[in-house]
Amino acid sequence: MNRVYEFMSGDHRRLDALLAEARALCGSGNAQDAASKFEAFRQGLLRHIGWEEYILFGMVYEELKDRDVLIIDELKLQHARIREDLEAIGAAPCNKASETLMNDLAAVLDAHDRMEEEGFYPWLDESLDESKIDAAMAAIKKSIEPRP
Structure with a gap:
C-alpha cells in the first residue's frame, strides 16, 4: 500500500494550490486576500514539515537505530531553508x-x-x-485540524 505517499503527496498538492492562489492574488493586486491565503499556506506547510520531522523521521530513526539516513539530513536542510523563506515573506x-x-x-518546494x-x-x-505505518498515519491524522 502507498498510504504515506498518497496522504503526504496529496497534502503537497493542497499546499501547492494555496501558494498558487496567494501568488495569483498578489498578481491581481489583492494584497489582503493574498496575505490571508499565504498565512493558510504557511500554517499548513509548517504542520506538514512537523509531521515529517516529528513523526516520519522519528519512525525511520527508530527503525534504523544509529545508521546515517542521508535523505533525512538533506530534507532537514531543505526544511530549514523553507522556514527561512516563510519567515522572510512574513505577513506581506x-x-x-x-x-x-x-x-x-x-522552486525549492518543487524540488x-x-x-x-x-x-x-x-x-x-x-x-x-x-503497524509502524499505521501508528504514523494515526498520529498524523490525530494532529489534523480543519483545513483552510
Missing part, C-alpha cells in the same frame, strides 16, 4: 522582495516535493512494517 507576501522569495520558495515523492515516501511505504 505582495511586496517586490516577497514576490521574489515566493518564486524561490515555489523538495519530488525528492520526497520519488524517494522518501515510497521507501517508507515499501520498507517499514505496516
